[in-house]
Amino acid sequence: MHKIKVNLKERGYDILIGKGIVSGSRTLKDLVAGRRCLVITDSNVSKIYGLSVLRTLKNAGAESEIIPFKAGESSKNLETYGKLLRQACRAGLDRSSLIVALGGGVPGDVAGFVAASYMRGLNFIQIPTTLLAMVDSSVGGKTGIDLPEGKNLVGAFWQPSLVLIDPTVLTTLPKREIRCGLAEVVKYGIIMDEKFFSFLEKNLNGIKRMEQKTYGEIIARCCELKAKVVCADERETTGLRAILNYGHTFGHAVETVTEYGKYAHGEAVSIGMCMAANLAVLNHKFAPEMAMRQFDLLNALGLPTTLDSGIKPAQIYKAMFKDKKVANGKLRLVLPDRIGKVSIVKDAKPEDVMRAIEEVVV
Ligand SMILES: NC(=O)c1ccc[n+]([C@@H]2O[C@H](COP(=O)([O-])OP(=O)(O)OC[C@H]3O[C@@H](n4cnc5c(N)ncnc54)[C@H](O)[C@@H]3O)[C@@H](O)[C@H]2O)c1
Ligand SMILES: [Zn+2]
Structure with missing residues (x-):
């Protein structure tokens, strides 16, 4: 297991890397126990990993719901963002709730931006499932969406509270x-x-x-x-x-x-x-x-x-x-x-x- 500390001025966080790290993380329990979680993911990742992440969150003492949107960059837009904010509302999320971003850079960026802006900011957890998201987008706090006028034009710097990386999920990721x-x-x-x-x-x-x-x-x-x-x-x-x-x-x-x-x-x-x-x-x-x-x-x-x-x-x-x-x-x-x-x-x-x-x- 690898543990990397991200030491930021205001608020640091841990990146945990290892087989089974998502289900076996003590830090996850500490963060989510007794809270509501909204898992935001895409349609592909939801089918393969949605259930096990919901189970993990339940075992960690959280009450959770999962919302998948259509996989792909074309979903990283205002419409998806708006829908997710309204779903967060309907799921009864309050300022003590958490957003879980499950998937590649697309769910990571959108879910992160929902977390940054819903009720002026909720804690969020990144569970990246593509290699790009594991080595790049899940670390660093850049969140956002695309506009028809250009990519990543709207967003916020919003750091996660925790990043959980299980490299074994790469076995289902297409070779390209x-x-x-x-x-x-x-x-x-x-x-x-x-x-x-x-x-x-x-x-x-x-x-x-x-x-x-x-x-x-x-x-x-x-x-x-x-x-x-x-x-x-x-x-x-x-x-x-x-x-x-x-x-x-x-x-x-x-x-x-x-x-x-x-x-x-x-x-x-x-x-x-x-x-x-x-x-x-x-x-x-x-x-x-x-x-x-x-x-x-x-x-x-x-x-x-x-x-x-x-x-x-x-x-x-x-x-x-x-x-x-x-x-x-x-x-x-x-x-x-x-x-x-x-x-x-x-x-x-x-x-x-x-x-x-x-x-x-x-
Ligand atoms: N925030 C940042 O700092 C940052 C940095 C780099 C890139 N990005 C953003 O990241 C996005 C690209 O991310 P991406 O390449 O991860 O794309 P993605 O999230 O669209 O994932 C690529 C494809 O892989 C599928 N997938 C994901 N995990 C899987 C798994 N384990 N098994 C099977 N299928 C899986 C997804 O459903 C999708 O079809 C872009 O929008 C880019 O702007 C952000
Ligand atoms: Zn790049």
Whole structure:
């Protein structure tokens, strides 16, 4: 069992990782006994894990109800949010009640935002069930929904009271979703931990075979790293949290140009990290051998590292300026100095950026 403490100024919390951790957690009992809980999840996760989570909450002394919404990003909207708030009301939730976010990043973000806003804020518990949610979205307190005008445009910083991660639930997650989570895992190695990057290179077989011990270690390290960044820059004010965006400005542009159809987020981030690495080699100090190690690892994990021809590099370049993180029309790119350390680069030459994109188009 891994226990990670997230030490925030106002209110810290624990992340518990291990087989059976959801049903066997003492901390869960302490939090929920004698209270009402509303479990918010999606239609897929509800079928597979809804019953056991309800049972666990009952054993922990809580009175609970579960509300599933249709699975997928398209449900992360005002309509679902509004419905959930009204259901919270009808379920009789008061300020002592808790919201349980069960599922991937979509239920996590929506349920977190319900928790942040219902009666001006309820405690909530994250039970992430995708690799992406385990290593990324369940830690850090960003909650919210999409608008037709753009993704994640409405939300709040609202930290959970507890995060419970049972890596065994990954056995039912589709392989493509696992690969997408792995792109974010590789990202942590590049931005802040060379030793962890080597661990991934050495444990390829365990990763591919879905070995539980390997995943337990990967998830724990990623949570530690994310917690470190979040504690240093809880509300994205000092700029430190921006390093988590490595590969994302390029990746979001790939998602935009391909109209969110061809590549899943993690796949676009994988391609984006290749573009960022190329640029770092071109205009910065990243050694080509290191860019090669990143390329090889992503490839070995089954992630895309090239873009289909048919997509014009100039379109990607243009789309990069629509990113939320662009300040005053200037790109702020996270580029590696070496594996384990990145810098924010504000003065990349347009011709270098174009070249870095072109190198990925086959
Ligand atoms: N808050 C943050 O800091 C943060 C960070 C990164 C991403 N996000 C958000 O996360 C979302 C993406 O999250 P996601 O990739 O987890 O998507 P998701 O929640 O839609 O889950 C992906 C799919 O996997 C299914 N699923 C989940 N767990 C399963 C399991 N154990 N077994 C079988 N099927 C399972 C879901 O039903 C869904 O169909 C995006 O909306 C993104 O904006 C938020
Ligand atoms: Zn991402």
